[in-house]
Amino acid sequence: DAGITQSPRHKVTETGTPVTLRCHQTENHRYMYWYRQDPGHGLRLIHYSYGVKDTDKGEVSDGYSVSRSKTEDFLLTLESATSSQTSVYFCAISEVLGNQHFGDGTRLSIL
Amino acid sequence: RKEVEQDPGPFNVPEGATVAFNCTYSNSASQSFFWYRQDCRKEPKLLMSVYSSGNEDGRFTAQLNRASQYISLLIRDSKLSDSATYLCVVNKGRYRDDKIIFGKGTRLHILP
Numbered sequence: 678d679a680g681i682t683q684s685p686r687h688k689v690t691e692t693g694t695p696v697t698l699r700c701h702q703t704e705n706h707r708y709m710y711w712y713r714q715d716p717g718h719g720l721r722l723i724h725y726s727y728g729v730k731d732t733d734k735g736e737v738s739d740g741y742s743v744s745r746s747k748t749e750d751f752l753l754t755l756e757s758a759t760s761s762q763t764s765v766y767f768c769a770i771s772e773v774l775g776n777q778h779f780g781d782g783t784r785l786s787i788l
Numbered sequence: 789r790k791e792v793e794q795d796p797g798p799f800n801v802p803e804g805a806t807v808a809f810n811c812t813y814s815n816s817a818s819q820s821f822f823w824y825r826q827d828c829r830k831e832p833k834l835l836m837s838v839y840s841s842g843n844e845d846g847r848f849t850a851q852l853n854r855a856s857q858y859i860s861l862l863i864r865d866s867k868l869s870d871s872a873t874y875l876c877v878v879n880k881g882r883y884r885d886d887k888i889i890f891g892k893g894t895r896l897h898i899l900p
Contacts, residue, residue: 712890719892720832720875735887767831774879775822775888779831 680704683768683780691788696755698783700768702748706778708771709751711735711743713764714782720767726751758787789814791889792878798895801866808862809894811876821852821859822877826893832875835861863896871898 680703690696700709710725712735722735724743732743740762742754755762763786769777794811801807813821821838836843838850838859849862859878863870876891 717892720890722887725887775820775837775877776834777832777888779833782831 681768681770681778681780683766683783685783686781687784689786689788690758692760693757696758696785696787698753698766698768698785700751700753700770700780702751702770704770704772704778705748706770706772708777709745710769710771710777711741711751711753712767712769713737713762714767715764723753723766760787763787791815791880792876792891794874794876794891794894796892796894798897800897800899802899803866803868805866806862806864807866807896808860809874809896810858810860811878811891811894812856812858813876813878814857815878815880816854816857818878818880820879820888821850822888823848823850823859823861824875824877824890826873826875828872832890835874866898868898868900871896 682701684699711723712720714720721737723737723741724735726732726745744752766783768780771777791814823835824832825835826832836845836850838852842851847864851860873893873895875893877888880887880889
């Protein structure tokens with residue numbers, strides 16, 4: 678399996694608090710992605726990165742920011758978490774379009 | 789038309805049967821197509837790419853119909869371990885580097 682680690686794996690927090698999710702890869706892949714997956718919506722792209730300090734928005738980027746200061750790390754931040762951001766978050770990496778390797782996911786609950 | 793559309797199922801199929809499901813896409817300029825598999829409470833994993841000429845990997849066959857803008861996945865001699873959600877994935881635009889879009893998935897249950 679591709680070397681990709683998400684942390685934390687589970688988190689429960691309160692509305693209004695900041696939350697940062699980390700994605701770490703050991704594959705030196707160029708592209709990194711953050712998705713959220715919700716019942717009835719499937720996987721939706723939040724942000725992605727095509728290189729160090731190069732990021733772009735996905736279809737559901739409002740309320741989220743990202744940073745990639747090193748090839749191996751891609752951080753997703755919820756500046757002020759809301760209950761609508763309760764979800765399962767997946768990080769993915771790829772070197773070739775379409776061939777994405779996913780992390781194990783982070784279950785985030787915002788109360 | 790939604791960008792990528794799949795029948796959500798569930799498809800309940802007896803073990804050993806053949807099952808097929810389709811996925812339609814709206815952008816005629818899309819160039820790259822894939823099938824992913826996702827087990828319950830697990831991450832998605834690439835099952836196979838879909839080539840214009842169709843391709844086969846063991847019991848799995850994927851086909852592309854550009855004229856009607858759909859891709860299909862056929863599973864022969866289904867196993868209990870094939871129970872999963874199958875996600876159709878299409879690139880968003882004309883270029884190979886365009887973002888990819890995931891369908892919502894089709895749930896498959898193989899019955900003993």
